[in-house]
Amino acid sequence: MFPYLYKSWKNLLLLLAEKSSISKHRTRKTLTKMLSVNQKKNKRKLRKYTSKLPVYLQGLMGEANLRCARGDLDTSKKMCFEVIRQAPDAYEPYLTLSQMYETTNTKKYKGYLMLASHCAPNNISIYCRLAEVFLQEGNVLEAARCYSRAVRFEPKNTSLHKRRLELFEQNGDTKIIPIVKLTMAKHIPKKEHELILALSMDVAKDYFNQKNYARSIEALRIPLTRIPKHITKDLINMILELLLICGRYSECLDIFTQVCGFTFDVTITEENNLIVNSFIMPENLQVDLKMKFIICLIRLCSTSLIPDLINGILLEDDVEAVGDLYLDVIEALTQSGYPEEALKLLVPLVKSKNFSLAAVWLKYAECLTMCQMPEQAIEAYFTVMALAPSHVEVLYPLAMLLLRQNKRKEALEVLSQDLSTNKIDVAVLLEQMKLLKQINDWASYWRCVELLLSRHCIVLKNSEELKIAITRYTSREKITKIRAMRNFRGDNTDVETNFVSIKEPSVEDEYQIYMGILQLALDRREYSVFQKFAFMGLCSETVSKIFRDLVLKYPNNNLGWNWFAMMVMTPEDIRYVRFLEFFQMKHTKIAEIRGIMTANYELTTGNYTSA
Incomplete structure (x- = not known):
């Protein structure tokens, strides 16, 4: 019957075309196009609504549904079971049976729905019903999985995506939520560009916080590919920053070309390195994008272009407004070996009102050191100390600069501490030890080591105290015995120090410091020093904890x-x-x-x- 109708319809169109001014060729072309479109629509419809029931059972299934609607459930069940016997892979009888138990037996209702979903995996409504059953049982994860199966067959259905995302967020599955959001961003209609953008940015920020930069870039690629006309400045800035972090500079140039309107003349070397010979920058480009472009060129070592770009920054941009962007360019310049150009940007920064801060002065001091300007660098380091006294990392490089200027006394004073306050800054003490080691002042170095260990060890004075240290007594008992021995001798020195430690290192760092001290004494063949510090450790509860942690780990x-x-x-x-x-x-x-x-x-x- 169907082939006959098809031919009749085709012949009718051709007949009409002959009697009109429309050419046969055009009619055939139009007909072919119509048929292909209709076939696609039919395929789509068949995939969604095709029934596996033979024609001779459709009437019986219809009667079963009618009996069910009238309340004759027993007869309807028998009819459904007969349909199942003859066509076990048809979903209709299972669906009808599930409806009979919807209000009376939740277990059977769910069971028949599951059978129906297996027989008709492309029927979205069944999965939605099944999800509601799981939600009534409090099984949020299974409900979300039902919507995942539904999304598989209707990937453009935004409401299904939203409901699935809501359930996964309710379940608190943090690993799958980004995947769900990205799947949603990839498949929902492009007209919902705001949602696509929001989902992609949200996932990208999460991955960025986890330092998973590659995944973050992949997330931002979705709106760039799907909705290029609706991307925002924030998205462009973020993907450029991520590409710069990952060292993917050629991809940065692609973004600048495709999105920002740049034009480049580039050369690829034999080593596959990219060199930018010249460029045309669009007018009225946002300053943050311009700074990222400059950083990209710096990283690509486009040496001939860098001086003009730096001079352009100084002439065109207000340091008080965009000084924070200066710092990113300065970091790129110093790391790429252009300290002189970085210095040009640092000078206005340290003179500014908003950015004359300790961190900027520290960068300025480091840059001056790289430019072989030690006197100015020393002054800058002292400024850092005045602005941030707790910034101890500055002390060692300052002391080394003073040493190179033959100012040994000043260098040692920089790293000295006032012990009358009963406070030990461990970080400063470690920097002092580093300097003393550098200048080979071993007597002072070992005194600093003794002071460092005295925070948790007994400072042993003689062989008798060393013998007590290796006895089987506990740390507390050893302290008591050494105190008694000193009292007997008339020695009023405290066994335990009362220093308050500042900036205590972690257990792992403390272990590395202690073992480094012992190894250094052993390498220098100062065995008496090695013995003293090793035995001091035997009296320490802290060292005991360290070695307990060590045997646990190894x-x-x-x-x-x-x-x-x-x-x-x-x-x-x-x-x-x-x-x-x-x-x-x-x-x-x-x-x-x-x-x-x-x-x-x-x-x-x-x-x-x-x-």
């Missing part, structure tokens, strides 16, 4: 276990017994280590019997 480190055993020396101590018992559950080697530690204890105390 259970196969024998040296760490040796140190830990020296720190403990007391198998009866309940804290360490429990620690070893708990650790033994994860690492079988600990049982052997625990036995060795116990044997060592018996040997040191003499509580053993010979074989």
Whole structure:
């Protein structure tokens, strides 16, 4: 029947064309176009609404639906089961059965809906119903997955995307939410350009905060590709900043060309390096985009263009308004080996009202040092110290500059501390140790080390105190015994210092500092110094914690276990017994280590019997 109708329709159009002024060729062309469009529409409709029911069962299914509507549920069920028997892959009987249990039996209602969804995976309404059932049960994740299946068959349905995103946000699945947003931005109609832009920017900012710059760029590529006429200045700035961070400078030039209206004359070297020979910049370009363009050229080492660009910045832009953008250009210039050009921008910055800050002066001092201007650099460093006294990172480079000017006394004064305040700035002390090591003043260096360790160690004075340090007593007991020994000798020196530490390092940093000190003493063959500082560590609860953390992180480190055993020396101590018992559950080697530690204890105390 259908082929006959098709031919009749075609012949009718041709007949009409012959009796009119329309040419046959044009009619055939129009007919072919109409047919192709209709076939596409039919395919789309078939994909959505095609029934797998044979013709002879459609009447029975219709009757089942009618009986269900009239309330004759038993007869309707029998009819549905008969349809299922003959056509088990048709979704209609399962859908009708689910409707019978919608208000009476949620479990069966959900079960039949799931069967219907498997038989008709392209029926969006079934997934939406199923999602509502899961929501009533409180299963938000499964409801969101239902909408994910629906989106797969109707990717341009904005309402489905929104509902899915809402459910994933309600479930708190932070890993999948960016993926859902990007899928939405890729598929919803272009007329919703504001939503596409908002979704892409939101995801890009999240990835940027996670320092996942490549993913952030991919997110911003979506609106650039889909809605290039609606992209904003913020998006352009953000993608350029990300491309600069990732070193993708050729892609920056593409953005400047396609979006900002630049024109370039470039050369590609044999090493595949890109060199910009000349360019034409559009008029009235925003200053932040101009600065990013300058940074891009600096990174591409377009040496011949840089001086004119820097002079242009100084002439055209107000430093009080865009000084923060100056800093980005300065950073690029110093890192790329153009300190003289950076200095041109730094001079107006340090003279300005809004940007004459410690961080800017520090950059100015570093730039002066790179330009071989030590006297001016020293003055700049002192200005940094005046503006930000807590900025200790400036002390060491300042002291080194003073040393190069043969001002050793001034260099040491810069890094000295007033201990009468009972405060130790650990960061300053470490910088002082670095300087003393640099000038080979080892006596002063070891005194600084002793001061550094005194924060948590006993400063041992003689061999008797060293012997107490290696005994099996706890740290508190060792302190008590050393205090008693000093009182007996008439020594009123405090065993424990009362310094307040400022800028305490982390446990990991403290361990690295301590081990570096011991290694340096060993390398210099100053064994008495090595012994003193090693034994001081045996009296420290902080060092004990360090080595406990060390064996936890590296259970196969024998040296760490040796140190830990020296720190403990007391198998009866309940804290360490429990620690070893708990650790033994994860690492079988600990049982052997625990036995060795116990044997060592018996040997040191003499509580053993010979074989």
